[in-house]
Amino acid sequence: MSQPVIFVIDDDARVAAALRWDLDRRFGEDFRVIGETTAAAGLTALRTLADAGEPVALMIVDHDLSAMPGVDFLARGHEMHPLAKRVLLVERDYSAHSPVIQAMTLGQADYHITKPWLLEQDLYRLISEFLAEWAKDHQAGFELFHVVGRADRSTHELRELLTRFSVPFRFHTATSRQGRQLLTDGHLDPARLPVMIRHDGHTIVAPTPAQVIESTGGSISSDVDRCDLVIAGAGPAGLTAAVYAASEGLLTVVLEETVSGGQAGSSPMIRNYPGFPHGVSGRDLTRRACEQAWMFGAHMVFSQHAAGLESRGSDRIVRLAGGRQIAAKAVIVATGIAWRRLGVLRLEALVGSGVFYGAAGAEAQAMEGRDVFVVGAGNSGGQTALHLARYAQRVTMLVRGESLARSMSEYLVREIEVTSNISVRTRTEISDGHGTDQLDGLTLCDRRHGRLERVPATALFVLIGGEPRTRWLPETVQRRHGYVLTGRDVARAGTDPSRWPLDRAPLPLETSIPGVFAAGDVRCRSIKRVASAVGDGATAVRLVHEYLTAEHADEPEAAVGT
Numbered sequence: 001m002s003q004p005v006i007f008v009i010d011d012d013a014r015v016a017a018a019l020r021w022d023l024d025r026r027f028g029e030d031f032r033v034i035g036e037t038t039a040a041a042g043l044t045a046l047r048t049l050a051d052a053g054e055p056v057a058l059m060i061v062d063h064d065l066s067a068m069p070g071v072d073f074l075a076r077g078h079e080m081h082p083l084a085k086r087v088l089l090v091e092r093d094y095s096a097h098s099p100v101i102q103a104m105t106l107g108q109a110d111y112h113i114t115k116p117w118l119l120e121q122d123l124y125r126l127i128s129e130f131l132a133e134w135a136k137d138h139q140a141g142f143e144l145f146h147v148v149g150r151a152d153r154s155t156h157e158l159r160e161l162l163t164r165f166s167v168p169f170r171f172h173t174a175t176s177r178q179g180r181q182l183l184t185d186g187h188l189d190p191a192r193l194p195v196m197i198r199h200d201g202h203t204i205v206a207p208t209p210a211q212v213i214e215s216t217g218g219s220i221s222s223d224v225d226r227c228d229l230v231i232a233g234a235g236p237a238g239l240t241a242a243v244y245a246a247s248e249g250l251l252t253v254v255l256e257e258t259v260s261g262g263q264a265g266s267s268p269m270i271r272n273y274p275g276f277p278h279g280v281s282g283r284d285l286t287r288r289a290c291e292q293a294w295m296f297g298a299h300m301v302f303s304q305h306a307a308g309l310e311s312r313g314s315d316r317i318v319r320l321a322g323g324r325q326i327a328a329k330a331v332i333v334a335t336g337i338a339w340r341r342l343g344v345l346r347l348e349a350l351v352g353s354g355v356f357y358g359a360a361g362a363e364a365q366a367m368e369g370r371d372v373f374v375v376g377a378g379n380s381g382g383q384t385a386l387h388l389a390r391y392a393q394r395v396t397m398l399v400r401g402e403s404l405a406r407s408m409s410e411y412l413v414r415e416i417e418v419t420s421n422i423s424v425r426t427r428t429e430i431s432d433g434h435g436t437d438q439l440d441g442l443t444l445c446d447r448r449h450g451r452l453e454r455v456p457a458t459a460l461f462v463l464i465g466g467e468p469r470t471r472w473l474p475e476t477v478q479r480r481h482g483y484v485l486t487g488r489d490v491a492r493a494g495t496d497p498s499r500w501p502l503d504r505a506p507l508p509l510e511t512s513i514p515g516v517f518a519a520g521d522v523r524c525r526s527i528k529r530v531a532s533a534v535g536d537g538a539t540a541v542r543l544v545h546e547y548l549t550a551e552h553a554d555e556p557e558a559a560v561g562t
């Protein structure tokens with residue numbers, strides 16, 4: 001196959017030539033660097049490459065081409081080369097008006113570089129990172145499993161589990177040629193799907209999550225019955241706690257109901273985690289944390305949910321679903337929230353590229369002049385719509401019920417009514433989403449008549465509520481609306497059996513059971529962000545050390561770290 005292409009276009013011939021020259025010197029051995037100076041010539045060159053089947057790795061496009069905006073050129077180029085990474089070339093401008101902000105938020109570009117690039121080494125480092133990401137998506141590599149299934153829920157769940165567990169696999173529908181062949185070769189019943197066929201022929205029909213995890217090297221049972229710390233939940237909070245606890249010498253067991261990653265693991269792109277200006281896939285971030293915890297010696301147990309908790313003297317006993325128990329000196333509850341999801345597959349794939357769960361923060365400004373949608377009729381939906389209306393051309397609220405009044409505070413309803421660029425569509429649901437790299441439309445269903453309508457949309461904000469995952473905890477753990485109370489929020493007086501039982505005050509993340517801590521989204525007053533869950537996880541471990549030091553002060557060999 002011919003060398004993959006790095007494609008550069010800038011109206012300014014000197015910039016195009018300089019960039020081409022610099023890139024050629026460093027990457028010329030492995031990539032063909034092509035440069036153009038007009039949009040028309042650029043599109044023709046990309047079309048010729050596509051027709052010849054020559055892969056394009058990077059398209060580096062000036063944002064201010066005279067014939068068309070750079071993002072439009074990227075969109076057209078991407079239609080011809082869907083695997084190419086899109087890089088916007090912009091003037092150095094760290095103001096809020098930089099075109100990069102809108103392009104990145106709306107998923108119109110994957111990366112940016114600034115001109116002039118002062119240090120070649122900085123340019124090379126960035127381009128190397130972009131190329132590494134391209135290579136990851138581009139090279140199919142070794143497939144551990146073939147999965148044969150159909151378009152149903154169990155097949156979707158299996159594919160999602162394998163993806164979240166970073167297992168390389170190839171999917172075939174049961175009606176495809178390869179799918180039929182695999183079923184015939186394995187003497188498999190096409191009525192019993194999905195099936196997983198390992199590279200060595202080992203086959204599992206309609207696998208359970210536990211079977212999937214076990215067959216891919218994950219552990220589903222704990223070989224430890226007694227430890228220093230049990231962490232329930234392997235989202236960002238639990239994984240961070242595991243990294244710190246294990247690295248600081250605590251014998252640590254992590255129990256996770258499914259596979260690691262939590263909500264963050266289901267987010268294709270997290271744009272606001274510090275240190276990743278072009279965003280990071282939630283799966284990559286949490287996979288790395290999981291591996292790090294494991295390498296420090298944490299016992300990671302998947303497909304095992306914590307079903308109960310009790311105190312026995314200084315031991316905290318965590319009960320597992322199958323009846324087994326683990327005794328620990330301390331426990332961190334990091335079981336997060338179950339957010340309600342829209343359940344529209346095409347929209348789930350566009351999370352971070354026009355589809356956002358939760359309130360609009362940094363994204364709001366990037367919506368300037370756009371048509372955006374908000375789903376959710378609670379106060380958070382109302383506040384988000386009002387905030388977005390300051391920037392967007394039009395905000396449409398989609399509400400399943402008859403009106404906003406049933407679920408939203410009156411003052412918000414009134415404010416929405418008098419905001420001219422907000423409209424409310426009642427009795428409306430989203431039945432589908434559109435767009436390959438970024439959201440460009442929605443299909444709405446009018447529940448009154450069952451009528452479907454396709455509308456253009458640049459962004460969708462989803463705020464349909466969620467529930468903290470705390471039902472497994474005993475009554476003695478104080479909660480507000482299901483969220484675990486910690487530190488100064490824990491009620492210390494009264495006759496209630498859940499009151500704090502000791503003379504000392506609870507430590508900051510300590511629950512109403514001494515030695516049991518809560519971290520991340522599950523905690524009352526938490527910020528519901530990856531970074532804050534990470535911060536909570538690290539802090540909770542520090543507090544576990546404090547607790548163990550005080551608790552075992554008289555024991556010469558107390559297990560405490562620094």
Ligand SMILES: Cc1cc2nc3c(=O)[nH]c(=O)nc-3n(C[C@H](O)[C@H](O)[C@H](O)COP(=O)(O)OP(=O)(O)OC[C@H]3O[C@@H](n4cnc5c(N)ncnc54)[C@H](O)[C@@H]3O)c2cc1C
Binds near residue numbers: 234307521528
């Ligand atoms: C689609 C989406 C996109 C998001 N995008 C962003 C973003 O861009 N930026 C940002 O900062 N935040 C984002 N968030 C929010 C962020 O992901 C969460 O704030 C963060 O994941 C919370 O981490 P956590 O560890 O507290 O809980 P979670 O991530 O919820 O993890 C909890 C874990 O506990 C497990 N669990 C639950 N019950 C039990 C039990 N009984 N026993 C064992 N395990 C159990 C769950 O399976 C889960 O793995 C997003 C959330 C969603 C849903």
